[in-house]
Amino acid sequence: MRQVTERPESSSEPRAAESAAGAQKPPAAEPADGRVMGPGTAPAVEGVKAPAAAPDSKPVFAVERLTVSYAGRPAVREVSFGIEERRITALIGASGCGKSTFIRTLNRMNDLIPSASVEGSVRYHGQDLYAPDVDPVQVRKRIGMVFQKPNPFPKSIYDNVAFGPRVLGMKGEMDEMVERALRRGALWDEVKDRLKQNAFGMSGGQQQRLCIARALATDPDVILMDEPASALDPISTGRIEDLMFELKDRVSIVIVTHNMQQAARVSDMTAFFTVVVDDTGHRHGEVVEYDETEKVFTNPADERTEAYVTGRVG
Amino acid sequence: MSVAEVPVARAVVRGASRGARVREIIFPASLMLCIAFAMLTLVVLLLDVAVDGLPVLSWNFLTSFPSQVFPERSGIQSALVGTLLLMVVCAVFIVPVGTASAIYLEEYADGNRWWNRLIEVNIQNLAAVPSIVYGILGLAFLVRGPLELGRVVLAGALTLGLLVLPVVIIVGREAIRAVPNSIREGSMALGATLWQTIWKQILPGALPGIATGIILALSRAIGETAPLIVVGAAAFARFNPNDLTSDPFSALPIQILAWIQDPQEEFRTLAAGAILVLLILLLFMNAGAIYLRNRYEQKW
Numbered sequence: 001m002r003q004v005t006e007r008p009e010s011s012s013e014p015r016a017a018e019s020a021a022g023a024q025k026p027p028a029a030e031p032a033d034g035r036v037m038g039p040g041t042a043p044a045v046e047g048v049k050a051p052a053a054a055p056d057s058k059p060v061f062a063v064e065r066l067t068v069s070y071a072g073r074p075a076v077r078e079v080s081f082g083i084e085e086r087r088i089t090a091l092i093g094a095s096g097c098g099k100s101t102f103i104r105t106l107n108r109m110n111d112l113i114p115s116a117s118v119e120g121s122v123r124y125h126g127q128d129l130y131a132p133d134v135d136p137v138q139v140r141k142r143i144g145m146v147f148q149k150p151n152p153f154p155k156s157i158y159d160n161v162a163f164g165p166r167v168l169g170m171k172g173e174m175d176e177m178v179e180r181a182l183r184r185g186a187l188w189d190e191v192k193d194r195l196k197q198n199a200f201g202m203s204g205g206q207q208q209r210l211c212i213a214r215a216l217a218t219d220p221d222v223i224l225m226d227e228p229a230s231a232l233d234p235i236s237t238g239r240i241e242d243l244m245f246e247l248k249d250r251v252s253i254v255i256v257t258h259n260m261q262q263a264a265r266v267s268d269m270t271a272f273f274t275v276v277v278d279d280t281g282h283r284h285g286e287v288v289e290y291d292e293t294e295k296v297f298t299n300p301a302d303e304r305t306e307a308y309v310t311g312r313v314g
Numbered sequence: 315m316s317v318a319e320v321p322v323a324r325a326v327v328r329g330a331s332r333g334a335r336v337r338e339i340i341f342p343a344s345l346m347l348c349i350a351f352a353m354l355t356l357v358v359l360l361l362d363v364a365v366d367g368l369p370v371l372s373w374n375f376l377t378s379f380p381s382q383v384f385p386e387r388s389g390i391q392s393a394l395v396g397t398l399l400l401m402v403v404c405a406v407f408i409v410p411v412g413t414a415s416a417i418y419l420e421e422y423a424d425g426n427r428w429w430n431r432l433i434e435v436n437i438q439n440l441a442a443v444p445s446i447v448y449g450i451l452g453l454a455f456l457v458r459g460p461l462e463l464g465r466v467v468l469a470g471a472l473t474l475g476l477l478v479l480p481v482v483i484i485v486g487r488e489a490i491r492a493v494p495n496s497i498r499e500g501s502m503a504l505g506a507t508l509w510q511t512i513w514k515q516i517l518p519g520a521l522p523g524i525a526t527g528i529i530l531a532l533s534r535a536i537g538e539t540a541p542l543i544v545v546g547a548a549a550f551a552r553f554n555p556n557d558l559t560s561d562p563f564s565a566l567p568i569q570i571l572a573w574i575q576d577p578q579e580e581f582r583t584l585a586a587g588a589i590l591v592l593l594i595l596l597l598f599m600n601a602g603a604i605y606l607r608n609r610y611e612q613k614w
Contacts, residue, residue: 112502114424141505151496153515154612164504167514200613211500218504 093273098285185213205236370587416486449544489523
């Protein structure tokens, strides 16, 4: 169950319709029985790769026939779907199905792996992220990322948050930017008296919220989260999930998770990845189903999805 | 377990433990013996030097110039100054070049390209090349040859620098590699360029390791004799080198060698004093390296 903690003041403003709808979604109980939300609440969408965009939401990413290969061997193939603005999109699926590979193409982090190559297109607000004239550094300024293991820099809490604005040369009062980011990261009250202390002295959950605050400091449009809570205890996990709800009125969030309950609790949309073995015996990931989270968890179109979300497989 | 099995089992346990116990004693004992042998040799050497050299040590010994006639008025000023200058110039050379090379090889070089692999293998090999070969290189390319620097501090320092550069690069690479990849990714994901990531995250994290490597490299350079002989350091310098690029220079190892070769017993005693000075310098440098490592090493 999601932890009920106090929300900071920032979340008290009235919400846009779509985020209110997302926040009101009842915390899905046990996905193991998979039917808690009642069948047929979402519009029926035929099968695989249907971009089921809600009418009130614009796509922030339009992914078209995306194939990512390492050293020529595809890790994830022919992925096509749209990721919507100001919503939380969960990527679920068994290990090795290319979720992390996929999420890392959205801010060109795969560029750091020399053997990685990308085919197909990823459009970000209509602009091809892999066009030759696109600077990956500029991409990452707009699209932040939080990793599986908290990775604070071996610096003070303050310097961790200030790092992004500093390297980007952002104008403004640094103390204010740091405070704002820490408040949005729901960490300010815990750390305001020890901003100069080394971030390595924080608990794992605090470190991860620091990493989120650090990503927020550069005021990104999207935050990608690669299993952000997999190394954390349930209380810290609950805090991070609360935080995601609070953030989604300003940023779009894409989250990779192995935790089915978490995907059901936090996300508006869910993409289910699976491992496919091709004719040559090589394994790669594909997207089986992409739809409203309720639909994926209660009335999935594909039987592989159903097997996975009900816990029969994986 | 049945009752009948118990004594058998006990016997087996007891038998095994007796053999193991003997081995438990013999093995560490033989290790101790090896250490004792090494330490004993060192202690005898140090005692021998200290007995001979301590009476020589005095302020006059440090501040006088060497004399070939009067051992009692002879000192090591020019050699000491020469050695310190060599170390400073050598450090100025190896710190940027060694660090930059290490950064290139770790962060920029594509390890799949044959030329980068060639560079790597060559650096490993160069670390094992005898120092006299570097001396000949220095003589041919720095003292004479294309650069024609002459027998000056700069030529000596660059020769020593080339000699220890492979060590600096290898240790520097280790230190850079010890910075976890998650730090690189975290920095790049915030929109930092590779250069910003290296300058603000990787280098600060690797700095204690790099600094330790540099100090250890200098500790090796400070005792090198052969390359300096070949490069042409002076055995009895009657003055300090005032200019790095024009004056002849001496160095402690050269001075020691010159005195040891002297037929007069009094001069040979001076060598022991100079050795003590060199040892003390070395001790301080190594202590500095250990301090740096313990104080600033980053635990990830």
